[in-house]
Every structure is written in C-alpha cells, then in structure tokens.
Amino acid sequence: MEEFKKAVERNIAEYGFPVALDEKTGAMQWVDMRKLELSYLICIDNIAPFFEGMREGKLLTTKCKKCGELFFPPQKDCPNCRVSEMEWVELKKEGVLETLTVVFVRPPSFAMHDPYTVAIAKLDDGVKITAWLRGDPRKVKPGQRVRVEISRRKEGYLMYELVPIEG
Amino acid sequence: MAVAIIGVGHTKFGNRRDVNVPELAWEAMKQAFDSANVEQKDVDFFVVGTAGLWSSEAAVPPLMAEYAKLGVGSMRVEAACATGSAAIRVGYTAIESGEADVVLVLGVEKMQESTNPTVIEIIGRFGSYFWEFENFGLTFPAYYALHATAYMAKYGATEEDFARVAVKNHYYGAKNPNAQFQKEITLETALNSPYIAWPFKLYDCSPITDGAAAVVLASEEKVKEWGIEEKVWILSQGVGTGTANLSKRESFTSLKSAAFAAELAYKKAGIDIDAPYKQLDGANVHDCFTAAEIIAYEDLRFAKRGEGVELIRNEQTYIGGRIPVNLDGGLKAKGHPIGATGVSQAVEAYKQLLSKAEAGRQAEIKNGRWLTHNVGGTGHYSYVTIYSLEKR
Numbered sequence: 051m052e053e054f055k056k057a058v059e060r061n062i063a064e065y066g067f068p069v070a071l072d073e074k075t076g077a078m079q080w081v082d083m084r085k086l087e088l089s090y091l092i093c094i095d096n097i098a099p100f101f102e103g104m105r106e107g108k109l110l111t112t113k114c115k116k117c118g119e120l121f122f123p124p125q126k127d128c129p130n131c132r133v134s135e136m137e138w139v140e141l142k143k144e145g146v147l148e149t150l151t152v153v154f155v156r157p158p159s160f161a162m163h164d165p166y167t168v169a170i171a172k173l174d175d176g177v178k179i180t181a182w183l184r185g186d187p188r189k190v191k192p193g194q195r196v197r198v199e200i201s202r203r204k205e206g207y208l209m210y211e212l213v214p215i216e217g
Numbered sequence: 218m219a220v221a222i223i224g225v226g227h228t229k230f231g232n233r234r235d236v237n238v239p240e241l242a243w244e245a246m247k248q249a250f251d252s253a254n255v256e257q258k259d260v261d262f263f264v265v266g267t268a269g270l271w272s273s274e275a276a277v278p279p280l281m282a283e284y285a286k287l288g289v290g291s292m293r294v295e296a297a298c299a300t301g302s303a304a305i306r307v308g309y310t311a312i313e314s315g316e317a318d319v320v321l322v323l324g325v326e327k328m329q330e331s332t333n334p335t336v337i338e339i340i341g342r343f344g345s346y347f348w349e350f351e352n353f354g355l356t357f358p359a360y361y362a363l364h365a366t367a368y369m370a371k372y373g374a375t376e377e378d379f380a381r382v383a384v385k386n387h388y389y390g391a392k393n394p395n396a397q398f399q400k401e402i403t404l405e406t407a408l409n410s411p412y413i414a415w416p417f418k419l420y421d422c423s424p425i426t427d428g429a430a431a432v433v434l435a436s437e438e439k440v441k442e443w444g445i446e447e448k449v450w451i452l453s454q455g456v457g458t459g460t461a462n463l464s465k466r467e468s469f470t471s472l473k474s475a476a477f478a479a480e481l482a483y484k485k486a487g488i489d490i491d492a493p494y495k496q497l498d499g500a501n502v503h504d505c506f507t508a509a510e511i512i513a514y515e516d517l518r519f520a521k522r523g524e525g526v527e528l529i530r531n532e533q534t535y536i537g538g539r540i541p542v543n544l545d546g547g548l549k550a551k552g553h554p555i556g557a558t559g560v561s562q563a564v565e566a567y568k569q570l571l572s573k574a575e576a577g578r579q580a581e582i583k584n585g586r587w588l589t590h591n592v593g594g595t596g597h598y599s600y601v602t603i604y605s606l607e608k609r
Contacts, residue, residue: 051332072234079234082273092347123348123462149370149469151362152415153354157338160354168353170363170464178464182353187415192370209352 054081096126099138104200104208109143111177112136122177143198145173147212152187162204169212171196183212190214219608220312221440221448224253224433225564230552231397232329233427238274239284242325245429245557246285249321253433254443260433261317263291266304266324267556270339271331281323297343298505299593300324301430301559302454302600308434309451318436324560325429336425343594345461358414358422358506360463360595365416365508367469372523374511376416380407381529382507383420383549388535390546392578397426397552421507426552430560432567437608449567452586452605455481459596472596475516479590482601483518486586486609493588494519494540497603499569499580501562503592504547513590514542517601536580544569544578559600562589566604582606 057070058081068081094101100123103110113120114128115135122141127134150169153160160166169183179198183190195215203209226248233241242265250257265277274280278291296303301324308320328336340357342350349355368374384404390396402420410419440448457474460466466473483490488497502517504510514525519540528534534542545551545565548558566587568574585606592599 072232074232075235077235090346092351122464149363149367151359151366151417152412153356153359154412154414155337155356155358157341157350157354157356158334159338163354166354168355168359168363170469178466180349180353180355180462180464192367 097124100124103138103140104210107200109141109198109200109210110138111141113139120175120177122179141177142174144215145171145179145196147171147183147190147192147194147196148178149192150183150187150190169196171212173198179210179212181210181212183214185214218313218315219437220309220434220451221437221445221608222432222451222563222567222604223435223440223445223448224249224251224255225567226250226252226431227395227561227564228429229395230426230428230554233327234329238272238277238325238327239280241327241427241429242277242281242323243285245325245431246281246321246323249431249433253435255319255433257286259319260287260289260321261319262289262308262311263287263321263323264304264307265291265293266295266300266322266560267293267326268295268297268300269556271336272327273330277325287321295556296598297593298503298553298555299559299591299598299600300556301561301563302589302591302602303559303593303598304556305432305434305559305563305602306454306456306600309454312434312436318439320434321431322434322560323429323431324554324557326554326556327427328425328554329427333425343597344463348462348464356414358417361506361509362414362417363463364469364512364595365506368508368512369416371470372526374508374526376418377404377408378511378526378529379416379421379507380404382504382510383407385529385532385535386504386543386547386549389544389578390550392575393545393551394575396546396550397424398546398550417506417508423505423548423553426554428552428554428557428561430557430564432560432563447571449570450605450608452603452609453482453485454600454602455479455485457481457599459594459599461597463595470522471512471516472592472599474596474599475513475590475592475601478599478601479517482588482603486603486605488586488603490518493517496584497540497586497588498582498584499541499544500588500590501545501547501565502542502590504543504549505553505592507549509592510542510547517588517590536578541580544574544580559589559591562591563602563604570604570606
C-alpha cells in the first residue's frame with residue numbers, strides 16, 4: 051500500500067495524473083484524491099436515563115406502563131400500545147451466555163483493540179444483550195452464567211461488558 | 218400476469234479493476250439484451266441493485282441511462298446482500314401489476330474500488346449500527362459466526378463440517394468460468410486457514426468481489442407476442458425481514474425471516490412444504506459463510522432442524538444427492554459482489570433449468586423447478602424465489 055501511494059505521488063509529478071497500475075490486472079487506475087471521513091451524531095436524548103444509569107453502575111431499560119413489555123435496547127415508544135409512557139426499570143445484571151465469537155480481523159476503526167470476544171447473553175429478566183465478553187473465550191461456551199459489568203474502555207468511555215461467573 | 222426471464226447476462230466475478238462501474242454493468246446488460254433478443258427501446262423500466270459506498274458511483278441508474286441509452290423510468294434498490302433479489306422483486310411486481318411489460322434488472326458492485334479494510338468496516342455496519350457496531354465492532358463474519366457457534370453447541374456440528382461446504386462450493390466453482398475462485402480445495406486447506414471470526418476461518422468466508430449480472434423480465438403477453446421459446450418463469454417469491462439487533466431474536470440456529478420467506482414461496486408455488494426438495498431440481502442458497510449454507514438447508518426444509526449438517530456430511534447437496542446446492546460455486550467460490558448476487562442466482566436458475574450450465578456442474582432437470590435463497594445482512598432481509606420451466 052505504501053509503495054502504491056509512492057507510485058501515485060511519483061506519477062502526479064512525472065506523468066501528470068494521480069494514477070497507478072493495479073498489481074493483479076495491470077490495469078491503470080485513477081487513485082481518488084478525495085477522502086471522506088464519516089462520524090455520525092446519533093440522538094440519545096430520549097434514552098438518556100440508560101446512560102445516567104451506567105454512570106451509577108446500573109443497567110436500566112424501558113418498560114411500557116400499559117402493556118408491561120420490557121424493551122432492551124431501551125426505546126422511547128411502545129409499538130403495541132402506541133404510547134410513549136415508559137418507565138425506567140433496573141435489569142438484574144446476570145444471565146446465561148447464548149453464543150459468542152472472537153473477532154480476529156477487525157474493522158480499521160477497532161484497530162487499537164486486540165482480538166475481542168463478542169457474545170450474546172439472555173439476562174434473567176428475559177431480554178438479550180450483545181456485548182464484549184471479558185476473559186479467555188476458550189474457557190467458556192454457551193450455557194455459561196455471566197454477569198454484566200460497567201467499566202471504562204480503552205477509548206476512555208463507559209460501556210457494559212459480560213464477565214463469566216466462576217464456578 | 219405471469220413473469221418470465223427471457224434473457225440473462227453475467228460477467229466474470231473477481232478483481233475487475235480492468236473496467237469501471239458502467240463498463241462492468243454494460244458487460245452484463247449487453248449479454249442480457251442479446252440473449253433476450255431485445256433492443257433498449259423495448260424496455261419499459263429498469264431496476265439497479267447496488268449497495269455501494271465502497272465504489273465511486275452512487276447514481277448508477279442515471280449513469281446507465283446515459284451509458285446504455287435507456288430513456289425510461291428506473292429505480293435503485295438496496296437490501297444489503299439481498300439487493301439483487303430486491304431488484305428482481307421490483308421488476309417482477311412491476312410486470313405482475315401491469316405497470317410494465319419488459320423490465321431490465323441489473324445487479325452491479327465494484328467492491329474492490331476500496332481497500333479490503335475499508336470494505337470490512339462498511340459491511341460491519343449492516344446490522345444495528347449503534348448497539349452492535351459502534352461499541353462492539355461486529356464484522357460481517359462475526360454476525361454469522363455467532364450463529365455458527367450456537368449451531369455447533371446445539372447440534373454438535375464441527376469446524377470440519379463447515380469446511381465441507383467450502384470444499385463442495387470450490388469443487389463446483391472450479392467448473393464455472395465466471396467464478397472468482399476456479400480452484401478445488403481440500404478439507405486440510407480449509408481447516409488450516411487463519412481465523413477471521415472464530416469459529417470461521419478464511420475458507421469459511423465469501424470473498425470481496427467485483428461483478429455484475431443482468432436479467433430481462435417480460436410479461437406473459439410479450440412472451441407470446443414475441444414467440445419466445447427460451448425462458449424461465451418466476452413461479453413465486455417470498456420476502457421476509459428480521460430485526461436489526463441479533464439480540465432481539467429468539468434463535469441463532471435459524472434465520473426466521475428466511476424460513477418465513479420460504480414458507481410464503483412454497484405456498485404460492487404449490488410446493489409441499491414438508492418435502493420441498495422432491496419438487497425441485499436444485500437450489501442456490503446464500504452461503505456468504507459456510508455455516509449459513511447449512512442453516513439455509515434447514516430454513517428451506519431440505520432437512521429437519523439439526524439435520525442440515527448431515528446433508529453436507531453425506532454429500533447430499535452434490536449432484537446426485539437429495540438436492541444439489543450452489544452448483545455455480547455459491548457465494549463462497551463464485552464470489553459475492555453484494556448487489557449482483559441475487560441477480561447472479563437468477564441467471565444460474567435460468568441456466569440450470571434450460572440445461573445451459575457448463576459440463577460437470579449441470580443438474581439433472583426433472584421437475585423443472587429451481588430455488589434461490591438470498592439473504593441480506595444476517596437475516597435482515599430474506600428472499601426466496603422459485604423459478605420454473607412451466608408457469609403456474
């Protein structure tokens with residue numbers, strides 16, 4: 051890739067255009083000069099108590115006051131009752147591991163992390179949660195009891211993760 | 218109004234840095250027009266399936282209106298990896314409703330205009346962005362690996378079982394001149410490849426691919442008017458949608474939306490839902506990852522729950538088995554240019570049913586029916602389509 055970039059720079063100077071030959075096909079490529087950086091603004095205002103809860107080490111979610119359905123991830127509206135009267139309830143931070151994977155080939159935006167384990171657990175309250183799993187993935191399998199812990203990640207912000215319960 | 222495929226086009230899949238987006242698309246379109254024996258002026262509407270973002274050109278329908286001289290209405294559709302089937306659905310329903318008589322459906326993707334890491338980053342975002350990608354960095358192999366792990370735990374399947382799917386699909390890919398990988402592999406090669414997302418290794422994963430495919434769809438009326446003999450009817454199509462978050466799903470050993478789509482398609486086609494394989498000659502299933510093919514066997518009722526793995530162990534999805542699957546190499550060996558895949562499956566259904574497939578990969582056509590199963594995301598969008606030599 052570095053060599054490719056150097057070839058482009060050289061070609062701009064010597065040939066007059068940002069071009070390079072594709073290694074496999076030998077076909078000439080125009081190497082795009084325009085880069086796009088994507089970073090979204092995502093509204094969390096209507097589920098702000100979820101983040102407030104995490105600050106206190108709690109896992110909160112929404113429950114419809116009318117029909118009683120528990121939603122996780124939390125959501126503003128109940129589609130069953132078509133009302134937005136939700137109460138915030140605290141989830142028990144324990145459950146059972148349903149499945150897991152270890153992500154070796156990571157997206158570039160996760161390059162600062164070592165290979166990580168992503169798991170889905172069913173909490174004792176009945177809802178499922180997707181999160182990273184702490185520890186050696188070879189020592190766990192579906193059916194393992196896990197708990198939810200909230201801690202600071204490498205990037206510095208708070209997030210929930212799953213931790214196997216010993217014994 | 219019955220709808221038929223009257224012409225098909227398919228480019229070589231793989232690294233296509235030898236052409237740009239419209240040149241690649243035109244390769245498939247030209248073949249489709251030629252084989253259908255139609256002119257651009259005969260087309261009432263055209264649909265383009267392309268997922269994009271990794272490639273430079275976003276406005277592909279206008280681009281092709283300009284490049285190929287098409288002056289009629291168009292639509293661009295996107296349904297992640299089921300984009301191609303979604304494009305076919307638009308064309309199929311346009312004709313079925315009487316809005317159009319002749320529709321060109323194009324699926325095109327140039328994924329290799331971006332680097333592999335960029336493509337990995339983009340595809341990881343095809344689930345729930347905030348609750349899965351933003352904080353937990355799920356990748357596309359990882360979403361399916363979560364299903365593979367659950368399947369292994371529940372039914373005792375092994376990494377070797379998954380590798381058998383790769384061996385089969387490379388075996389047939391080697392016989393398909395349009396496939397990205399035209400090389401057979403051994404079980405050892407697959408098993409010794411590096412982990413991408415445990416339990417998936419490199420050979421469990423479909424590649425990053427450039428390619429285009431096109432079909433010309435026509436109404437029954439036009440088929441009669443033009444006296445078209447070489448055609449394949451769209452007997453039925455079922456569509457399903459899954460939740461964005463995998464954590465909202467009951468099971469990870471099935472894609473509910475795919476089972477739902479299959480049931481709809483079978484019912485509309487009058488196919489016995491308990492043993493559909495007896496009324497089909499073969500199928501193309503969405504093997505973006507090896508385990509996905511095994512789960513597809515079960516969602517499509519080719520095998521009972523938990524017994525899909527037996528089909529691959531006993532070579533029942535090779536030619537001569539219970540039902541041959543992915544005789545073009547599947548996504549695994551033929552390649553998976555996102556927007557083109559569903560259209561490529563339709564091209565394969567046409568070739569198989571009309572016995573035009575290459576030597577060594579042609580199924581025996583007895584029932585005159587072929588099924589395609591195209592899944593976008595991880596069961597986020599599912600399309601099951603049944604093609605037939607006879608109309609309903």
